[in-house]
Amino acid sequence: MDLFYERTDMENKERKPGKDPGNTSHLKALELDKILEMLKNETAVKDAAQMAIDTKPAYTLREVEERLAETDAAYVLVARFGAPSFYGLSNVTNPVRRAQAGGSLNMAELLRVASTLRAVRSLKQWREKSAGMTNSLDGRFQALSPKKELEERIFSAVLSEEEMADNASSVLANIRRKIRNASASVRDKLDKLIHSQTHQKHLQDAIVTQRSGRFVVPVKNEFRSEVPGLVHDTSASGATVFVEPIAVVEANNEIRMLQSAEREEINRILDELSGFVGRAADDIVEGYDHAVMLDYIFAKAHLAYRLKAVMPKVNDEGRINLYRARHPLIDPKRVVPIDLTLGTEFDALIITGPNTGGKTVALKTAGVMTLMAMCGLMIPAAQESEVSVFRNVLADIGDEQSIEQSLSTFSAHMTNIIRILEKADEHSLVLLDELGAGTDPVEGAALATAIIEELRCKGVRLACTTHYAELKAYALETAGVENGCCEFDVQTLRPTYRLLIGVPGKSNAFAISQRLGISAEVVDRARELVSTENSRFESVVDKLEESRRRMEDETKQARRHRTEAEQRAAEAERLKEEAEKRAEQEIERARKQAEEIIIQTRRQADVLLSELEDMKKQQNKQLTAEQKARMRAGLRELDVLANPVREKDDGNYVLPRALKQGDDVLIYDIDRQAVVLEEPKGDTVLVQAGIIKTRVELRNLRLLDKQKVKAPRGKGERTVTKSITREVTTDVDLRGKNAEEALMEVDAALSHAVLSGIKQMTIIHGKGTGILRAAVQQHLRKSPVVKSFRLGIYGEGESGVTIAELK
Secondary structure, eight states: OHHHHHHHHHHHHHSOTTOOOOOHHHHHHTTHHHHHHHHHTTOSSHHHHHHHHTOOOOOSHHHHHHHHHHHHHHHHHHHHHOOOOOTTOOOOHHHHHHHHTTOOOOHHHHHHHHHHHHHHHHHHHHHHTTTTOOOTTHHHHHHOOOOHHHHHHHHHHEEETTEEOGGGOHHHHHHHHHHHHHHHHHHHHHHHHHTSTTTGGGBSSSOOEEETTEEEEEEEGGGGGGSOEEEEEEOTTSSEEEEEEGGGHHHHHHHHHHHHHHHHHHHHHHHHHHHHHHHTHHHHHHHHHHHHHHHHHHHHHHHHHHHTOBOOEEESSSOEEEEEEOOTTSOTTTOOOEEEEESSSOSEEEEEOOTTSSHHHHHHHHHHHHHHHHTTOOBSSOTTOEEEOOSEEEEEOOSOOOSOOOHHHHHHHHHHHHHHHHHOOTTEEEEESSTTTTSOHHHHHHHHHHHHHHHHHTTOEEEEEOOOHHHHHHHHHSTTEEEEEEEEETTTTEEEEEEEETOOOOOOHHHHHHHHTOOHHHHHHHHHHSOHHHHHHHHHHHHHHHHHHHHHHHHHHHHHHHHHHHHHHHHHHHHHHHHHHHHHHHHHHHHHHHHHHHHHHHHHHHHHHHHHHHHHHTTTSOOOHHHHHHHHHHHHHHHHHHOOSOOOOOSOOOOSSOOOTTOEEEETTTTEEEEEOSOOBTTEEEEEETTEEEEEEGGGEEEOOSOOOOOOOOTTOOOOOOOOOOOOOSEEEOTTOOHHHHHHHHHHHHHHHHHHTOOEEEEEOOSTTSHHHHHHHHHHHHOTTEEEEEEOOTTTTGGGEEEEEEO
8 A cells, every 4th residue: 555655665765775674585484474474364455465465574663663552552452442343445546546537437436435435434433432542543543534425425326336326316316207107107008908808819928028128018920910019029939029019119219218318317426426536536545545554553463362462672772582482383282482582691592402392493483573573563472572673684594404414405505694694784683593504513513603703793693503512612612602402301302392591402312312222332332432522511511401400490489489478468468458448447437436426415415504504593492303313314324425435244244155266246345346266265355346456354245146247358368359341242233234334243243252252143134135144144254253153043043143153
């Protein structure tokens, strides 16, 4: 698309002069083309699919960050709102530009334009659902320019690729009404003719048909003179002639004239609609370009979900830090994640180990992860993974894994390496597989060492695989060069495919041979034939391997302890927050209780003051015994209200049984409910009232005959807060919708179902004419997320529903 190529031109301008970073052979060696084929399969529009195949890595940090930001924005939008539908979008650039130049479009072309406008408007409306959430795709969505009025005008006027609606114009409606009336009149006259006693014997069949657009009746050839009129056709056998009776000739002429007027009016309407399209041509083409670009970007997000990928950190300083990276072309059930570091403490990594141990996969993983990020794709790795942007990603990786290579193969590899040496610079990542193999081991090792030194002088980031022990020693002795190996389990004679950084690999030939059953005498003799230096080196490697395993075990144990400590700290923090929250609740409850006490005390005091006032007025009178008793009772009640703590019981109450842990009791003197935490010790017992733990005398407790209160949560319990999720449905109702609207609904429902883990979707389309059912099933047949589908059975809706099984 235009926008895509504009972006590519901008990338070319930003590249370093004299460089040709897009070397196809190197990208293909790292299998980027297969990744882009996966991306293509996630697109919905043909032009977006072509963009996916044509994707080239960006070679500047800014461009890579922009691409990744757009992919991440699409990823987040799909997670929150489901995937947008691109159904109905097609390339209408040619017909639209022809209309802009004054040409007239046919009905099929107008319908494609209207369908594209509807798809663009659907995208715009989909984005409006997430109003308030801004991201880097907002500019692309805002650039969409729906033309709802034009879209509706076309759809209301054009019914199909060959049929114009009656209401396309009042003139067309009037002409068609006259045609129907004239046709009805002709049919009436001919019906009378074919049913008349006079002509029934003259007719081959009592029917009315058409020839050359004129109504005729089939007459037997021998009676052609008995039915006056014009002969328009003869049957193949010659036994029947099709005659237009004289009585309807004028009426047929009128119909032909009306049909000519109808064609002229239809052409006028097409010209008018084409004019509207031409005036909006720039907006339509631009909107389509942006919609295709959005399809391309959302395809990247869909691929990220498929690969369980993450957004990598990016830099342009040559740092690569991959954690649990998984090669995207290996079966997810079989792939072994690897950790790989390059460009931090060392700039060259030499990977050794047995054949088929995963060395080449490790190289390809580093290369393809870098290229994916440079193409704006998320990478299948763990969070915090980091890749660098390089101007050149150069690889010499062949399919041959044997050390028994012919001279021609060696020459081919050397020719490739020569090109790499000419092209490599400080902005390059170089990946070399089986460096120096295919020739004399002594010369091969020396040549490999010289190539590594030359590349390091150029400042490249280098990773290579080899079997040469000399290169292992070179890595041990040279600063900035590090050993790596693919782990091999001698006990099972199988590689683990784990990449270990900092440890040179072993051939394990003796151990493997002995495990396979070769005699100990032969193995011992072989060891004697190995040079002393090589033996010492292998011994050092053994010690390093033993030390690595011990450190790895200790690291795992330390991580486990740290995780447990973090969990305990989190639990303690949770309990602290819970205690603080309960304390606040207790304080608030006490405050409210104190307010109530004050209010009641004031009310009672007001009553007593009122009575005292009355007594003052009666100073000359003596208080009666009743008045004195009432005054004393009021003072006692006032005292009780002002002091909520009860006086201790006189000791007459006896607990009905011995208290035990979990009993619900009442602390009598403060009227508070509590829970017994442990068995009584002497005359006291530990209880918990709210957040307060305290020891209380047994005589101050009353055993409550109520449902036990749940004890405080223990150390191992957690509080889980249920999050609000979008409502997910397993069926979608399409009844009452046309095919385009229905398929948009199906796409949205399938997207929600896939993200929610639903494996079966019921699509309700009704029985009707079967057109909607056929359209839905045709669409499901092409959907990449649908495994199979079938019609419903009795109790499910039978032929009115389609049951789709999802992958």
